[in-house]
Amino acid sequence: GAVVSQHPSRVICKSGTSVKIECRSLDFQATTMFWYRQFPKKSLMLMATSNEGSKATYEQGVEKDKFLINHASLTLSTLTVTSAHPEDSSFYICSARGGVGTNEKLFFGSGTQLSVL
Amino acid sequence: AQSVAQPEDQVNVAEGNPLTVKCTYSVSGNPYLFWYVQYPNRGLQFLLKYITGDNLVKGSYGFEAEFNKSQTSFHLKKPSALVSDSALYFCAVRPNTGGFKTIFGAGTRLFVKA
Numbered sequence: 001g002a003v004v005s006q007h008p009s010r011v012i013c014k015s016g017t018s019v020k021i022e023c024r025s026l027d028f029q030a031t032t033m034f035w036y037r038q039f040p041k042k043s044l045m046l047m048a049t050s051n052e053g054s055k056a057t058y059e060q061g062v063e064k065d066k067f068l069i070n071h072a073s074l075t076l077s078t079l080t081v082t083s084a085h086p087e088d089s090s091f092y093i094c095s096a097r098g099g100v101g102t103n104e105k106l107f108f109g110s111g112t113q114l115s116v117l
Numbered sequence: 118a119q120s121v122a123q124p125e126d127q128v129n130v131a132e133g134n135p136l137t138v139k140c141t142y143s144v145s146g147n148p149y150l151f152w153y154v155q156y157p158n159r160g161l162q163f164l165l166k167y168i169t170g171d172n173l174v175k176g177s178y179g180f181e182a183e184f185n186k187s188q189t190s191f192h193l194k195k196p197s198a199l200v201s202d203s204a205l206y207f208c209a210v211r212p213n214t215g216g217f218k219t220i221f222g223a224g225t226r227l228f229v230k231a
Contacts, residue, residue: 093160106163
């Protein structure tokens with residue numbers, strides 16, 4: 001089945017630094033990827049929709065200048081948390097729309113636990 | 118506003134007993150319905166979906182879900198729970214308006230006791 005690889009799985013950084021998270025579709029082309037943020041014991045909050053070759057579409061309340069999304073190829077989308085602060089600490093998950101024949105499913109990466117000190 | 122409700126934060130069941138995890142939604146039209154499971158520090162895994170057809174859909178690991186249009190519900194069920202089923206379960210809805218934006222419920226933690 002379709003595989004989405006997300007890296008790193010865990011990152012600890014100092015306040016004020018930037019962190020990049022990668023999301024790759026390993027065996028299919030993902031024209032659309034989604035970035036979610038998950039708080040402890042809470043649901044997934046959609047942050048943005050990433051479309052290959054165009055600007056990402058951000059959900060209301062998500063700062064586009066803080067959460068930079070780049071989808072430069074059909075297999076890679078990146079989320080950069082700029083000037084991270086402790087309140088940005090969270091579990092970030094990417095997902096990709098499956099290719100032809102995947103029956104509407106979303107395929108998820110394994111998530112990135114970001115801790116900002 | 119479109120929303121998905123999972124009224125139970127946690128469901129406890131003994132191994133071997135049937136389990137039900139509830140989900141109701143408020144989305145216009147005929148949305149696509151999904152269940153996903155999440156294990157600790159992992160991404161979500163697809164369990165099953167309903168798009169059209171038979172109201173009872175079968176999915177992975179022996180799970181099934183029943184779509185009820187009049188009650189706008191999509192409850193997840195399994196006839197005999199296993200300890201290994203213990204995880205966080207998310208109900209998700211995708212409005213059938215084009216696009217792929219998916220709305221997730223808050224999740225229900227299933228705890229199966231041996």
